[in-house]
C-alpha cells in the first residue's frame with residue numbers, strides 16, 4: 001500500500017466514524033508516525049508505506065475512530081508556541097488558556113515570582129510562565145501525582161526551572177507568594193454527561209469536575225490565595241462559559257477586581273484580582 005492509498009483509506013474510516021476533519025486527522029497521524037511534516041507527506045504519496053508503519057497507523061486510526069483525542073495518540077499539544085507532552089493523566093491544554101498566561105505576563109511584570117500554578121496538569125501555564133519570565137520562582141502544584149509527573153517531564157524537556165509539589169489546592173503552600181494562577185476544574189457534575197465524547201470518555205474526570213462543585217472550588221481557591229498572597233499580589237483564574245458573575249461575586253473587600261478578559265470567541269474567560 002502506498003502512502004497516498006493509506007491516507008485515502010484512513011480518511012474513509014474516519015469519515016465513517018464521523019470524526020471531524022477526517023483528511024487532516026489522517027495526515028497528522030501519518031506524518032507523526034513517519035516523523036515527516038505534512039508537506040513531505042504529500043510529495044511522498046506514491047511511495048510504499050512499510051508494513052510495520054501501516055499496522056501502527058491502522059491502530060492509531062482505530063483509536064481516533066473510537067473517539068480518543070488526537071493529542072493522546074500523538075502524545076503532544078502545542079501551547080504558547082511550545083510542544084507539551086500529554087497523556088491520559090492530564091487535560092489537553094486548550095488555546096483559550098493562553099489568555100491566562102497573557103494576563104499574568106501583562107499584569108505581574110518582570111518581578112512576578114514566586115508564582116504558584118495550582119492544578120498545573122501538563123504544566124502548560126506554569127512552565128510557560130517560567131520560560132517567559134526568566135528568573136522568577138515558579139511552583140507547579142496538583143493533587144494528582146500522575147499529572148505532576150507529566151508536568152515535571154515537560155519542564156525538564158523545555159528547559160524550565162520550576163519546583164513541583166503535590167497538594168490539595170494551596171493547602172501545603174508555605175510563605176508568601178506574589179502570584180497565584182489556576183485553570184481550575186470547572187464542570188458541574190450534572191454537565192459531565194453532556195460533554196463531547198472525546199472529553200467525557202478520555203480526559204481525566206478530576207481535571208474537569210471538582211469535588212463539591214465549581215463554586216466551592218473557586219471560593220476555596222480565592223480564600224487560600226488571600227491568605228498567601230503579598231499585598232498587591234495577583235490572582236488570575238480561568239473561568240468556564242457563563243461563570244463570570246458567579247466567580248466575580250466570590251471576591252470580598254480584600255480584593256481589587258480587574259476587568260474580565262474575553263477569549264477569541266468573545267467569551268469572558270479570565271478573571272484577575274489584586275490582594276489589597
Ligand SMILES: C[S@@+](CC[C@H](N)C(=O)[O-])C[C@H]1O[C@@H](n2cnc3c(N)ncnc32)[C@H](O)[C@@H]1O
Nearest residue numbers: 093119120121142143144168169183184185207
Ligand atoms: C482544568 S485542569 C487544568 C490543567 C492545566 N493547568 C491546564 O490549564 O491545561 C485542572 C487541574 O486541577 C487538578 N486538580 C483537581 N482538583 C484539585 C485540587 N483539589 N487541588 C489541586 N489540584 C487539583 C487536576 O488534577 C487538573 O490537573
